[in-house]
Amino acid sequence: MVQDIWKAAAMMVAAHIRTHHHDFQRGLLLIPRTQDDSVIIWIFGNDPDDGPEEIDTELELLRERIRDKALQELGCGYSADHNTWVMVLRSEDIPYQTAPGKAFHLEMLKASLDEAVQEAWQVTHAEERDAGMVLSKCQPTG
Numbered sequence: 001m002v003q004d005i006w007k008a009a010a011m012m013v014a015a016h017i018r019t020h021h022h023d024f025q026r027g028l029l030l031i032p033r034t035q036d037d038s039v040i041i042w043i044f045g046n047d048p049d050d051g052p053e054e055i056d057t058e059l060e061l062l063r064e065r066i067r068d069k070a071l072q073e074l075g076c077g078y079s080a081d082h083n084t085w086v087m088v089l090r091s092e093d094i095p096y097q098t099a100p101g102k103a104f105h106l107e108m109l110k111a112s113l114d115e116a117v118q119e120a121w122q123v124t125h126a127e128e129r130d131a132g133m134v135l136s137k138c139q140p141t142g
Contacts, residue, residue, distance in 0.1 A: 006075030010086040017046055017086075018079035026117050030110055032102070039109065041071070041089040043117060052082045058124040059085065065116035069109075 027044035043062065047055065059076065066073070066089060074088040091109060096102050 004075075006088045007077050008075075009077070010075045010088050011077030011079075013042070013044075014077050014079040014084045014086045017044065018081065018084040022046060026121060028110065028113055028117060030106060030113075032106060037092070037094045037102075039091040039094070039106065040074075041091065041109075041113065043087045043089070043113065045085045046083070048083050054124050055082060055085060058120045059087065061120035061123055062087065062116060065119065066113075069112060069116075 023046075024044070025046055027042075027046075029042040029044075031040045031042075032038075033040060045055065045058065055078075063073065069091070071089045071091050074090050076085065076087045078085050094102060094105050096105050
């Protein structure tokens with residue numbers, strides 16, 4: 001039941017991104033939850049020209065890369081045309097107790113996920129990569 005809620009939320013966000021023609025290709029949003037020391041992670045993909053097979057391959061590559069990071073996939077959803085996708089994850093592995101330690105963990109998690117997104121994109125978008133196109137890195141917070 002809980003996973004169905006996350007999947008529905010992911011589908012609604014994907015539909016919103018697609019409907020409003022947002023012009024980014026990838027996005028990453030980390031939301032720390034202080035009540036249980038977890039982090040909710042939203043990863044976004046927006047490729048109007050990609051086919052379903054390419055998108056599914058990229059998502060599988062992402063799933064392979066997050067298995068090693070102690071992350072739980074809560075849900076994944078697509079826009080109606082399947083060109084925009086959203087994956088929602090949860091991290092509960094926060095070994096730090098202090099505010100600076102938690103902030104450090106959050107930045108390291110973001111860097112690690114950004115690297116996973118970059119790697120999956122590079123594999124599935126070899127033609128664009130070979131033409132010199134690159135994805136922007138996540139911007140630092142604070």
